[in-house]
Amino acid sequence: MLRLSFFFSLICLVKTDTDETCPSFTKLSFHSAVVGTGLNVKLMLYTRKNLTCAQVINSTILGNLNVTKKTTFIVHGFRPTGSPPVWMEDLVQSLLSVEDMNVIVVDWNRGATTVIYNHASSKTRKVAEVLKKFIDQVLVEGASLDNIYMIGVSLGAHISGFVGKMYNGQLGRITALGYKEPLANIDFYPNGGLDQPGCPKTILGGLQYFKCDHQRSVYLYLSSLRENCAITAYPCDSYRDYRNGKCVNCGMPQKESCPLLGYYADNWKEYLKQKKPPMTKAFFDTAEEKPFCIYHYFVDIITWNKNIRRGSITIRLTDRAGNTTESKINHEPATFQKYHQVSLLARFNQDLDKVAAISLVFSTGSTIGPKYKLRILRMKLRSLAHPERPQLCRYDLVLMENTETVFQPILCPKLQM
Known part of the structure; x- marks a missing residue:
């Protein structure tokens, strides 16, 4: 059964293709965004054997990928400037610090880099097809769909959803960062799902005014991977009811546990299986600065x-x-x-x-x-x-x-x- 973990926030952002010893994320210029880029998908594998030096892999070259372990795909989204996502390296390292797994960065910056959003979105299904071909080969080698986990940011969430649909909802898990409407087994709404504390309130805040709220989803997810910040969310019908203390009984004695935001949200899956339909809204508040715990x-x-x-x-x-x-x-x-x-x-x-x-x-x-x-x-x-x-x-x-x-x-x- 497809398990989606959604919560609202926003964008993502990406180094050049060269014959360097350690391949890096494709870096493009704003000029590339203006003229547009053709689609090219590069898969970069990180494991605990190669924590800081990626291996470029494909359906015929799997590198250090261990098919018996969880494989987590990180899929970025729309790249209006061509720059690398500032959070990507931190996310890769944090995932590998909490679990011995395969982490694959899906670099489709050539295709996502454009000032016209629709041009990038039109390429998402093609990216999903590339991933489907790769996953098919991994399955042939002995991997299990239950061990496939996709983390999609912005348009990367759409790509992850397309891949999930191609496997009839049988992927182990999908986490989508960057969508407001309820779509998942559990949808997380930080601070009600709108303006985030600590983000600029006016255009005088410069570029951060446009991307801070959207990117906060990634940083909240990162916080969930750190030992000093376990963010608890509270299933509730509305943010107002949550703020009025009407939905905070979970976690109390004789009650079901409260879901945790981010990586460990899947620990709540046994309760999710009991829901019909399996869809839950969960609300929580955050602080203005990292690690955001309240x-x-x-x-x-x-x-x-x-x-x-x-x-x-x-x-x-x-x-x-x-x-x-x-x-x-x-x-x-x-x-x-x-x-x-x-x-x-x-x-x-x-x-x-x-x-x-x-x-x-x-x-x-x-x-x-x-x-x-x-x-x-x-x-x-x-x-x-x-x-x-x-x-x-x-x-x-x-x-x-x-x-x-x-x-x-x-x-x-x-x-x-």
């Missing part, structure tokens, strides 16, 4: 104001070493009613193990008029990333609007946990 907490608040209060909460955590991390829960106003628990999803850039102090700020968003108070009967902080950690509480707080209140938390009674 750590989720629930802030449970019970108030005892006589009147309803609506507003946002900013929470700051400080550990014993003085490190701080802050979350502004202001995507939409929360409604606080007397003796009613409100559970707010807080997102922090750092994961502080030993929280020594917590600060809260309540705001209605109004710059004029009276300042309100939020009378808190109980506040509880609980980690989603580490549900085994003790939950932290505080009782009988009064928050003056727009005024920071700092306090030391205490362990919640076990009956509340």
